[in-house]
Amino acid sequence: MRISDDRVDVSYVLDEAEIPTVENQRLSDAELVRRKSEEIVGGLELTVEGRRVAMRPTAVPRLSFLAGQAGLKTTRLELDLRATVSRPREVELRDRTFSERQGLRSIVVEPGDGTAVRTSTPTGDPTQGLRRYPQDILNSPLDRTEASFRVRDGDGTLVAPRSEGGDLSTTRDATGEGFASVFEDAAAGTGVLVLLLLAAFGWGALHALSPGHGKAMVAAYLAGTRGTARHAVALGVIVTVTHTIGVFALGIVALSLQQFILPEDIYPWLTLISGLLVVVIGASVLRSRIRWGRARTAGGAAGPAPNPDAAMHTHDDEPEHVHAHAHGHVHTHAHGHHHMPDEITWRSVFAMGASAGLIPCPSALVVLLAAVSQNELTLGLLLIVAFSVGLAGTLTGLGLGVVYATRLLPRLQFGGRLVSALPAISALMIVAVGLALTARAVPGVV
Secondary structure, eight states, X not given: OEEOSSEEEEEEEEEEOHHHHHHXXXXXXXXXXXXXXXXXXXXXXXXXXXXXXXXXXXXXXXXXXXXXXXXXXXXXXXXXXXXXXXXXXXXXXXXXXXXXXXXXXXXXXXXOTTEEXXXXXXXXXXXXXXXXXXXXXXXXXXXXXXXXXXXXXXXXXXXXXXXXXXXXOSOOOOTTSHHHHHHHHHHHTOSOHHHHHHHHHHHHHHHHHSSOTTHHHHHHHHHHTTOOHHHXXXXXXXXXXXXXXXXXXXXXXXXXXXXXXXXXXXXXXHHHHHHHXXXXXXXXXXXXXXXXXXXXXXXXXXXXXXXXXXXXXXXXXXXXXXXXXXXXXXXXXXXXXXXXXXXXXXXXXXXXXXXXXXXXXHHHHHHHXXXXXXXXXXXXXXXXXXXXXXXXXXXXXXXXXXXXXXXXXXXSTTHHHHHHHHHHHHHHHHHHHHHHHHHHHHHHHO
């Protein structure tokens, strides 16, 4: 925004990524510009001294399709608007455009000729006109849709909060970077397929190390349920299959149903389902630990026998049991520790693996769409499977580490106490992770 003493100019920039651009390119340029411009003009609410003021385009909108990932394009639309006013003093702008879409939104202001402006929004543009983005824009987007300004006569000075660019220094992925670059090389025939598959595997493994992707809940689950190496490997296989299926399911939506539902609208629902599923699993594990704790307490409360003939025998290798005899005394055998229940089931293993792989990675979806557009579906499938295997391999390695570390704990000092407490702690961690996922998803579905 640029506020002068006789007008307010707004330069609006819309940048859409590869997936929505697939749908955009089905329209003619003129129709696309018309639709987007109407939504922009209708969604921007400018008020001066409390009264809404109309804005009108001052130039022909500028539409361009720029190179994105995996050979796909991105959409960039620039629209200049102007409202004619007289000596504005109290100015507000509300941005209601594309409110159903996830992404970054920001308002930047500068004073025009003959004005000095005090603004509620930072003056700096950390995105450089929507050319630089945070690395995880969907999970932590800048979302500034309202701003207010106090204007007085002046010489172009501006008073504003500190610029909010501290966490927006990462350049947006473009061609030649990340998992998408592997597909570009493969489609261009510039690499050996085996090496490209290994590269896709490596990107998947590295991607799993980024925040999220179920590392904490998988580790807590295997520790809390006394999972075995076989369970850890099974989790990896289930994550691979679920993630691959999820990518293709979302790809079908992007290619066939985008006029009715956008892929990005599905992500919050998938996150919600995953979160609720994890909460149920964690609650189930926690319930079994509580039952076991009560049973142990009840068994240990048998106490001394009421008959002088009663005797307590302690064994180190027999389970706790009670013999009831007709002659009126009780023999209690206790070995000083209690077996934790084997509650892990293949159904719960499947549920945990599915929840970890349920949310497809956007980069994998971009590769799928690029593969379809370039008639390289088989190649895209191979790379996505390799990527999913790499992602699952990291989770499997983590799971195996947890399994073997749990076995070593009893040998350490205080290890026995930790082993006893670990199931309950792990169950609480699983529930906490599930609640966090659910809380993150709720704003996107309500």
